[in-house]
Amino acid sequence: MLEKTDIEYEKTILIGLITKDQDEDKSKEYLDELEFLAYTAGGEVLKRFVQKMQMPNPKTFIGSGKMDEVRVFVEENEVGTAIFDDELSPAQQKNIEKILRCKIIDRTNLILDIFAQRAQTSYARTQVELAQYEYLLPRLAGMWTHLERQRGGIGMRGPGETEIETDRRIVRDRISLLKKKLEKIDRQMEVQRGNRGALVRVALVGYTNVGKSTLMNVLSKSDVFAENKLFATLDTTVRKVVIGNLPFLLSDTVGFIRKLPTQLVESFKSTLDEVREADLLLHVVDISHPSFEDHIASVQNILNEIDHKDKPTLMVFNKIDAYEPEVIDEDDLVTEKTKAHYTLQEWKKTWMNTTNGDAIFISAINKENFEAFRKMVYEKVKEIHITRFPYNHFLYDEYTE
Structure with a gap:
């Protein structure tokens, strides 16, 4: 049982699956761990939703009936975040957000968030930022659909560059820069390790x-x-x-x-x-x-x-x-x-x-x-x-x- 403190925790729910590769006991165990992760990140888990399926639904991870059940609970309890136990594809995340109308994150995103909170040194922060950008890149389309229109008007006719392409280029440039920065620090740390005698x-x-x-x-x-x-x-x-x-x-x-x-x-x-x-x-x-x-x-x-x-x-x-x-x-x-x-x-x-x-x-x-x-x-x-x-x-x- 997790201890209650005076800290204000964000209302969350957990969503997981029982599949041919993950039986009921294993699913419960993973969700126990996911709840500890949520608590570490500052979340209070109100409820868990588990569905038995052969494999995740490619569009919404869980089935439509279970999704309706989740949506009703989210609306009635003003849940701020739904956390999925497995990594969601960009398409799944986009579809689920439209239905639940709350923040949707998966286990990977949750772990990255905890790492971002815990990173103390410049090196650790750079590592986490790189991982976050690499996670973000394929999901930009789902996050910025309102920016996907091409610019028009005077001086902007022709092929141009969509907002989403601009964002992708910025993110790729940032990833490249962070990788170079880490390579430089890695070389310095290698020298430090060598100097330990x-x-x-x-x-x-x-x-x-x-x-x-x-x-x-x-x-x-x-x-x-x-x-x-x-x-x-x-x-x-x-x-x-x-x-x-x-x-x-x-x-x-x-x-x-x-x-x-x-x-x-x-x-x-x-x-x-x-x-x-x-x-x-x-x-x-x-x-x-x-x-x-x-x-x-x-x-x-x-x-x-x-x-x-x-x-x-x-x-x-x-x-x-x-x-x-x-x-x-x-x-x-x-x-x-x-x-x-x-x-x-x-x-x-x-x-x-x-x-x-x-x-x-x-x-x-x-x-x-x-x-x-x-x-x-x-x-x-x-x-x-x-x-x-x-x-x-x-x-x-x-x-x-």
């Missing part, structure tokens, strides 16, 4: 809101912004950390999410560069989330896209303090035991076997099992350090607190 680099990766920034703060004794909202951190933060007598660089990266807009994967290339160039990945997982295994798979997919193959990885299962398995009554002879009923001990055994022991279960916020985690990171970093500085290995034989 030969220190071992460790990168925190994981789904959004799994506690990476909290872990960063505890490990590096710093004060990186952390909050129980999605995408609290956009800018890559790098800190020098010393465990025992062994120094290394630790970077906190932007959280991943399912259905992550392709524009953002490309725009946040520098964040992913930190992952590419890391010697060790700490893959942080929220064990208390019922779909944490899906989250692991989503992160793994994005990491595979950026070619991180064969990179040493330590699975860090965080938030063990919040983990609560479903309980089966002793007299219940019908309910079959599933992973939802696993105890922490059963999960530990499962993941220790899956990762050949490269897994640890902690609570960053309560520092539970934290010394064991520090020691594990120390041993992993030491292995890499010894291969890089073979003559100094005698300095790091034993872990010291």
Whole structure:
């Protein structure tokens, strides 16, 4: 349940589908995540609308009957925004706006909006602006239909240029300019990474809101912004950390999410560069989330896209303090035991076997099992350090607190 505050939230509704590729449970899970995204962006969800279809309606995403139901609710409750769980085509967005007469956004647009709110540095703002323009370009026709008339009158006869073409040219020019700006900053950041010397680099990766920034703060004794909202951190933060007598660089990266807009994967290339160039990945997982295994798979997919193959990885299962398995009554002879009923001990055994022991279960916020985690990171970093500085290995034989 989301907390109520004095902040005035925008009235929103959510719209999703149950399809052959997305069953009822998966649809509910995606809409739960979409509601958290809406809350993060400043929206209050009044209702969810879900329809079972083979595939989205190419004109209006949902069927006409369901659309009428949505329209009535929007009018009666003065809803300001309808949020769709999947990316809408420009034509769908235009058609839906005509029917509902309220703001229509999709999951991609919502994520871009949150990124725009969260971007702090000039670099992050440039990345977000580029992604927004790339999302906007194919949708200009639907947004500016009233400008599509050719200019006429004295001096304006002939082919001329329509308003929409002018807007498209302006947007394309802006995209080109932003790409050049990012390339320049990327080169500067590459030099900065090169100037960090030969220190071992460790990168925190994981789904959004799994506690990476909290872990960063505890490990590096710093004060990186952390909050129980999605995408609290956009800018890559790098800190020098010393465990025992062994120094290394630790970077906190932007959280991943399912259905992550392709524009953002490309725009946040520098964040992913930190992952590419890391010697060790700490893959942080929220064990208390019922779909944490899906989250692991989503992160793994994005990491595979950026070619991180064969990179040493330590699975860090965080938030063990919040983990609560479903309980089966002793007299219940019908309910079959599933992973939802696993105890922490059963999960530990499962993941220790899956990762050949490269897994640890902690609570960053309560520092539970934290010394064991520090020691594990120390041993992993030491292995890499010894291969890089073979003559100094005698300095790091034993872990010291």
